[in-house]
Every structure is written in structure tokens, then in C-alpha cells.
Amino acid sequence: MDPRTSAQDVMRCDLCETAVVQMHCDTCLVNLCKACVGEHISDESKDHKVVKFQSRKSTLLHPQCALHDKKRCDMYCEQCDIPLCSACIVSENHSGHKILEIIEIYHTKKMEIEKENEEMRKSIYPIYEDIASDAEKRISQLDKGYEGIATTITNHGEEWHRQIDKLVNKLKAEVDNMKAIHKAALEKHRAEINQRISDIDDKIRKLTKLLESNDISLFTHHNITVAKFRKLPPIVDASFPNFTPIKFQEEPFQQLFGKLSSLSLTSEEYGYNSKLQQISPEAGSFPPIKKILDEPEIVTTIDTEYENANGVACLSEEQIWTAGNSSSIKLFNINQGSILQSITTRSGNGPSAIAVTKNGELVYADKSNRNVNIVKNKKIEEVIKLQNWAPLGVCYTSSGDLLVTMYSDENRKSKVVRFFGSTEKQTIQIDDKGQPLYSNGSFTKYISENKNLDICVSDWGANAVVVVNQAGKLRFRYTGLISAQNKKEFSPYGITTDSQSHILTADCNNHRVHIIDQDGQFLRYLYCGLNEPFGLCTDTNDNLFVAQISTSKVKKIKYLH
Incomplete structure (x- = not known):
């Protein structure tokens, strides 16, 4: 078995591909053995930060200046919303602007992302799981609810004998059609909730990966998007139609047999918001009370x-x-x-x-x-x-x-x-x-x-x-x-x-x-x-x-x- 491809093998140097990894370049994200360190840092186009492999990603990677080659950005212009190197600061382009240390921006953004990740994982994701469960429960109750209606119609139809079988079948077909519409609406709702859950899961993975990164540029360019997930989906529900039997009279069967009410699908826009308030009282929709x-x-x-x-x-x-x-x-x-x-x-x-x-x-x-x-x-x-x-x-x-x-x-x-x-x-x-x-x-x-x-x-x-x-x-x-x-x-x-x-x-x-x-x-x-x-x-x-x-x-x- 090739020792370089064995699943049981230890990590190997990215340059020579044979020696065991001992060092790591935080600038280039490259694994190195001690023998290859000299060769790697001979490339003077970058400011290499070589540390022990166990200490990798311990060095914060400052962004490269877009205007000045080989310059790293240590500061940040609040008005222009861009990183600055030492050469940028002495220029007149940012005169009078509020200049901050980029490390402050990094820590602020990291705290915001950690808070966002925490809310997504502990507050919003569990709510969507509950919503999905609620949709599943409603679907499971469909058969029982509609079977009761169908049974009532059938029993009433037997009293009227075979001459009204055709009408009975027609009304039962309407019930089946309503059930199909109702079920389709709930299944669509369930699919949308599951998609939201998938999106949230994907977002959490990305946020977690971002928090593991040491690239400041990724933090400064990250846009907080948790607000769109705070707006919970509407509750989709419908009231079961009612069948009202009418005693036989010498009138047209369609009017006398009974009337099936229409299916009423409702969508309550903020129906789930109470769940968000209970689980995440500090979410954006529930600020502290001020008088x-x-x-x-x-x-x-x-x-x-x-x-x-x-x-x-x-x-x-x-x-x-x-x-x-x-x-x-x-x-x-x-x-x-x-x-x-x-x-x-x-x-x-x-x-x-x-x-x-x-x-x-x-x-x-x-x-x-x-x-x-x-x-x-x-x-x-x-x-x-x-x-x-x-x-x-x-x-x-x-x-x-x-x-x-x-x-x-x-x-x-x-x-x-x-x-x-x-x-x-x-x-x-x-x-x-x-x-x-x-x-x-x-x-x-x-x-x-x-x-x-x-x-x-x-x-x-x-x-x-x-x-x-x-x-x-x-x-x-x-x-x-x-x-x-x-x-x-x-x-x-x-x-x-x-x-x-x-x-x-x-x-x-x-x-x-x-x-x-x-x-x-x-x-x-x-x-x-x-x-x-x-x-x-x-x-x-x-x-x-x-x-x-x-x-x-x-x-x-x-x-x-």
C-alpha cells in the first residue's frame, strides 16, 4: 500500500509529499516539514507566518491591500468600509475619516457571527423542526377527519337507496378533491419548511466554517442575514367542510340530499412567532421595553x-x-x-x-x-x-x-x-x-x-x-x-x-x-x-x-x- 495514500497514514508535507508534517504556514495555509520550510519562505512576495503544526491558524491573516503591493492592512476606514494599510492612512483619501484598528472590526464581526450562529442553532432551527412536526401532525389527521365526513354522507345515502347513489358518489368525489387540495397545501407547506430547515442547516455549517477561519477579509465582508430567518412562515391550516343532511322530500335530489361546505384554507402570517419569543426572547422582534x-x-x-x-x-x-x-x-x-x-x-x-x-x-x-x-x-x-x-x-x-x-x-x-x-x-x-x-x-x-x-x-x-x-x-x-x-x-x-x-x-x-x-x-x-x-x-x-x-x-x- 502506498504510504502517501493510506487512510491510516499521518499527514505529509504538501511540498515533498513524503516527510511527516511538522510546521504550517498560516499565510499560505500550507503544511510543511522542517526541511521544506526554507524553500517555502524563499518566495518573498508574501509575508510568511510559519508556526508549529499544532499552533496552525493561531496567526490572524490580515488582508492584502488592494492598492499597495506587499502591504498588509492593519487599519479600517469606517466611512469607506474598506481595510487600510499604512500607506493608505498617510494618503489624503481618508482625511477626516474615522479610522479603526482592523482587529477591532474582526472581533466585532466575530462576536456578531457567533451570536448569529448561536441564534440559528439554538433558537431558529428548533422552531423550524417544531413547525415541520406540526405540519406532519396535521397531515396525519387528514384521513380521520375526512373519513368521518365520508361516513356521514354514506350512511345518509343508504337511507335514500340506490336512486341517489349517483349523487352520493358525486359528493364523495368532491370530498376527495377537497382532501387532495388540503393535503397538497399542507404538503407544500411541509416542503417549504423542510427547505427552510435545509437552508438554515447550510447557513449554520457556513457560519461555523467561517468562525474557524482566520481570514479577516471573510469576516469584514460577511453580511448578517439571520433577519430573514427570524420572519417565521405562516401557519397553513383549513377547516374541514361540513355535510348537512336534509330529510327526503319530493324536490330535486341535488337540493334535498345535502350541501357540502367549501374547503377553507387559511394562512396566519405570524402564527408561529410566539414560538420564537418563547425560545429566543432576545431576537430582533422582541426588544427590551423602554418607557x-x-x-x-x-x-x-x-x-x-x-x-x-x-x-x-x-x-x-x-x-x-x-x-x-x-x-x-x-x-x-x-x-x-x-x-x-x-x-x-x-x-x-x-x-x-x-x-x-x-x-x-x-x-x-x-x-x-x-x-x-x-x-x-x-x-x-x-x-x-x-x-x-x-x-x-x-x-x-x-x-x-x-x-x-x-x-x-x-x-x-x-x-x-x-x-x-x-x-x-x-x-x-x-x-x-x-x-x-x-x-x-x-x-x-x-x-x-x-x-x-x-x-x-x-x-x-x-x-x-x-x-x-x-x-x-x-x-x-x-x-x-x-x-x-x-x-x-x-x-x-x-x-x-x-x-x-x-x-x-x-x-x-x-x-x-x-x-x-x-x-x-x-x-x-x-x-x-x-x-x-x-x-x-x-x-x-x-x-x-x-x-x-x-x-x-x-x-x-x-x-x-
């Missing part, structure tokens, strides 16, 4: 120096993008109040709305150019180009979709459109009665997604906040409160949501912010000395940022415990 402060606190105030500030979007806990009636969109340091960066729109006009992606990229809607743009590495790229429609508001969803409010140049109608990249996925325009959900014309319509995936639009033309569910079905309209405090008509402009699924809306004319819950119930006003609040956003710690159109100042407000 509204009795006395909100103004943390800081920033002067944007616009003539009219109307937009604000959080990049991080320390940085915000601002917009006004100017072609310049400015990035501010919150604590220092200084401008870190400025982007000029291509059209030369002020944006109708701004937002920030999960990756920290600025997005703005340009009503005059009828497009939506994204800023990457200080370069503006067109994402969506509209024909005969103009964008009014934009926001990114938890799933990475882009929601855009827009109005038509021709008939002045308004709608919300969901995009994935530049591909249109969904249009939301009318309610169940065929009536428009939103006011006609170019009235300001800002937009935000709630934690429960509801789509919230502040419709100034309708003096209302219009909230629909993920499928586009109207949930409620909030039109403000009629009281002595509200001296003027409710005028909603900026809109945002927080971790508690609160919906916050800027009431510009009445100089306050309304806070309502996810079902449209009024909770509280925020005053805080606001003067014509217009643009709103919240950061990851539920701090509220308010852009005041009259003073052009942005206030940071702490309003939750």
Missing part, C-alpha cells in the same frame, strides 16, 4: 447653516447627514458640531429626502431629476430612474429593500413603491375598496418602516399618518388630536420609528412631535422648545434627531429610559 421619559432631555444642538433645514439621517451614534434647500448634503459630528463631509447633488437642487443604508451609504431622492441616488466613496451613482413620476421620500427596510414615495406628473396620483436594487417589487396605492391611500399631488410624504414591518407615511396633503402592513393593506390613519393645545391643523412632515415600534411624526405647524404606538394610539407630545420641526430620525440608542426648518438647527433629544 417614555416624563421630561425629555435635549442632549445637544447643531447649527446646520442652511437657510431651511428639512432633512436628517443617522449614520452612527456620532454622525448625522443633514439636508436643506441647498445642493449640499452635510455630514456632521454630533458631539463637536463640525462638518466632516459635504456632498453636492448632481442637479444642483436640494434633495427631497435623505436616508442611510445598512452599510452606511448615503441615499437621496432628487425630485427635479426624478431619480434616487446613492453615494459610494464620495461618488454619486443613480440607483433608480423614474419615468413620469417624481420621488418624495425614501427609506431602507430591515430586509435591505428601498421604499420610495412618489407622485405622477400626469395625474398627480401618489404611491409607495418597494425596490430591491433598481428592481420594482411592490406597489402600494389603493385600499381594499379601491380608494387612494395617499393624497394626490406633490405634497411632502416622508416614509419609514416600523419594527413590525409596517410602512408608515406622513401625508401632509391628507393631514394624516397612513400606516399599511408589509403586504400594503391599510392598518390605520392617524389624524392628530383635536384639543385646545393644537391651535392649528395637524401638519405631519418628518416621520421615524424606534425600537419600541413607536411612530414619531413632526407636527410642524404646532411645533411638536407626536408619539403614537404601532396601532395608532396617541402616547405623548414632545415639545422641548421645538420651532417648526420638519425632518426626523432616530439612532440605534433611540435618541431622536429633529431638523427645524425655521432655525435650521438639529436637536438631539433623549426621550426614552
